[in-house]
Amino acid sequence: MITFDNVTKSYGTNIGIQDVTVRIKKGDFVFLVGPSGAGKSTFVKLILKELTPDKGTIKLKDIEINRLSNRQIPKLRRSTGIVFQDFRLLPQKTVFENVAFAMEIVHMSQRAIRRQVPQVLSLVGISSKANKYPHELSAGEQQRVAIARAIINNPALLIADEPTGNLDPDTAWEIMRLLEQINYRGTTILMVTHAKDIVDKMEKRVIAIDKGRIVRDDASGCYGAYEDERLTGFLGGVFDKNAK
Numbered sequence: 001m002i003t004f005d006n007v008t009k010s011y012g013t014n015i016g017i018q019d020v021t022v023r024i025k026k027g028d029f030v031f032l033v034g035p036s037g038a039g040k041s042t043f044v045k046l047i048l049k050e051l052t053p054d055k056g057t058i059k060l061k062d063i064e065i066n067r068l069s070n071r072q073i074p075k076l077r078r079s080t081g082i083v084f085q086d087f088r089l090l091p092q093k094t095v096f097e098n099v100a101f102a103m104e105i106v107h108m109s110q111r112a113i114r115r116q117v118p119q120v121l122s123l124v125g126i127s128s129k130a131n132k133y134p135h136e137l138s139a140g141e142q143q144r145v146a147i148a149r150a151i152i153n154n155p156a157l158l159i160a161d162e163p164t165g166n167l168d169p170d171t172a173w174e175i176m177r178l179l180e181q182i183n184y185r186g187t188t189i190l191m192v193t194h195a196k197d198i199v200d201k202m203e204k205r206v207i208a209i210d211k212g213r214i215v216r217d218d219a220s221g222c223y224g225a226y227e228d229e230r231l232t233g234f235l236g237g238v239f240d241k242n243a244k
């Protein structure tokens with residue numbers, strides 16, 4: 001599905017990722033973890049061809065993406081769905097229209113849109129909200145819409161960049177169950193996260209990166225014990241409060 005062979009990407013003197021070799025198979029569910037600045041977003045942007053590697057090759061389904069012409073890039077992006085921490089829905093469009101829009105930009109017919117959008121809204125459990133606007137939805141519901149939009153064109157790969165970062169724990173778990181269900185239907189999932197409890201309980205493959213290098217790749221792993229600035233920052237805050 002995705003193959004990185006000795007891939008290096010630097011930003012001037014800053015290392016993004018360094019000599020990364022990894023293979024993600026079709027149907028995998030992979031957590032990408034690591035401290036802030038480790039290179040996670042760089043990894044994702046390379047897959048999306050938002051960045052070009054300095055060295056090495058990246059293949060998506062046997063296609064070497066560095067060699068694609070500009071004309072072929074939209075097709076590559078369509079084969080990958082993406083979900084963000086902050087949902088990124090279009091505020092002036094309803095739930096139905098947000099999902100339909102992803103089909104319109106790839107020139108699908110109105111007939112296909114009328115048929116497929118209700119199906120995907122049902123799959124993500126949000127059919128009753130089809131005519132609501134994003135501001136009328138809870139955070140969890142908005143993320144469901146974002147997931148519906150990401151999978152409507154049936155991508156082989158779904159990338160989720162901290163999809164539970166803005167959700168309370170119960171809602172985060174509902175979203176994880178939904179991602180698991182989508183994975184069972186055959187979609188490969190790559191999820192960037194700092195959510196230790198989720199990674200530990202899901203028992204999926206965990207790729208840990210630090211300073212641009214893969215430091216761990218476990219078939220059924222846990223989050224790991226490295227210092228996470230966000231976590232220590234949070235705990236530090238708690239301790240400060242207790243100290244007063």
Ligand SMILES: Nc1ncnc2c1ncn2[C@@H]1O[C@H](COP(=O)(O)OP(=O)(O)OP(=O)(O)O)[C@@H](O)[C@H]1O
Pocket residue numbers: 011014015016017034035036037038039040041042043
């Ligand atoms: N546009 C850029 N210009 C210069 N340096 C950059 C740029 N983008 C990223 N970097 C550097 O590359 C390294 C990897 O950054 P990256 O954004 O991939 O980290 P990350 O693992 O996604 O971190 P976070 O968890 O904070 O999102 C960091 O040292 C970062 O400062």
Ligand SMILES: [Mg+2]
Pocket residue numbers: 040041042
């Ligand atoms: Mg990042």
